[in-house]
Amino acid sequence: MPQNDGPLTTFDAATAVRRTEGGGLVAALDPGWDVGGSILNGGYLLAVAGRAAVMESPHPDPVAVSASYLRATPPGPATLTLTPGPAGRTLAHSSVVLAGAGGPTLTAQVTTAALDDEAPVYSRPMPEIAPVEECLSAQAGDDLGGHPVPEVGLRRRVETRLDPATAGWAIGKPSGEPLMRAWVRLTDGTDPDPFVLLLFADVLPPTSWSIGLMGWAPTVQLQVLVRALPAPGWCLVEARASEVAGGWLDEDYRIWDSTGRLVAQSRQLARLPR
């Protein structure tokens, strides 16, 4: 995979959306943000869709994004077709269709608004977890107790430190509970912002790995809520499935920033690995 050998494109460059002379929106989807083969990560695609939405909104931040993953999205040139909805003083709605050479691959509904980092009225506290330096490194190619971490581009672009308490799967001892926690930050040194949080909302391996079902779990539909502007530094990501049944699983994410503030939540429906 040559895209993993050269210097890394920054997150901002890899998710950039550009307006053409004709007024359309286009992106160059970076092959390096893959989750295996040439399948791009679902959170990466959501960040691209979110950028398109704010370009045509009076508000700067994506606060709610719901996407249907119609087909796997390949790297390369893509167009983003935006249909604006009502826009008010507090929030605006729009829908975005992302299409590659083969046609539409993702449709998203985006709500934009202006986030702040003021203290919440109520916030669920962060779970207890080992500090970053006691967690397990999980960069692509690392060896976790005999299990080399799969060579996926995403894992090279997002520094991932697995909570030992929920990382049994990484050493061949799945816990039996579909729960994972990890500290994450971008390898390129970019601090988290609302677009980075869209990426982090789908950044961990499937929690089904924790119950011994290894393999890729393609996202069918994903909703992310961004709740506050995150502080600089590591984010804690917690992913949990509530039900694994009939060939489906859900993944429920909560993300806290380095101050312990809940900054994002997501839930997806995915197909079970075969």
Place this chain on the structure above:
Amino acid sequence: MPQNDGPLTTFDAATAVRRTEGGGLVAALDPGWDVGGSILNGGYLLAVAGRAAVMESPHPDPVAVSASYLRATPPGPATLTLTPGPAGRTLAHSSVVLAGAGGPTLTAQVTTAALDDEAPVYSRPMPEIAPVEECLSAQAGDDLGGHPVPEVGLRRRVETRLDPATAGWAIGKPSGEPLMRAWVRLTDGTDPDPFVLLLFADVLPPTSWSIGLMGWAPTVQLQVLVRALPAPGWCLVEARASEVAGGWLDEDYRIWDSTGRLVAQSRQLARLPR
């Protein structure tokens, strides 16, 4: 409110979608499923959108529905415009736009598939809660310790039994934790199905009432996952906010059927009551 005085329309009739001679889809939105004034309940509208989606899908059940609430939807005639996406053997995607006389009020992305009630591989257990007969009745007009339950049509159409442990708000003593649990079933005697679960995914009062912020909390974006065909009888609904901040709150629902099986999950972003 005359719509609350006559015999109740059944849920199936109130959410029916009909094909016109011209091939379009229309519904007559029932004024009785309101949450105050002439504002219709968000879950009720989702059930209508879900019915439209399955009419043009090879699959019978809505398994994931994400909706943006563009404007309040008034009762009366409505059109549903469906744009089909890819349809395969396992699942199909589509988008639905619901419009009243004043234009579009709701856009939804719907994934359809075939659900079953086979035993799950993994399922989070139901929380402990008092049995139905020990819970507090909360029908419209009931008096809960001096607080009459607001006269909203929804509360007359959905029998609601509040868990005493999370119903402090109903007797003027909010718990301080934005959490509510209740047993619910349709007053018309219809047993739960996937469309009823879409309704139940937004059926409780805002959990902000539990932290003393009374008032209506309009839904901005709502995602519901339906995970299994529910068994007949009461459903247990749990709603919880994880963060209340900056004029926004989330509402996270989990719904179990009468056998204790997790059958649906939802999350919404809503505006805080003023």
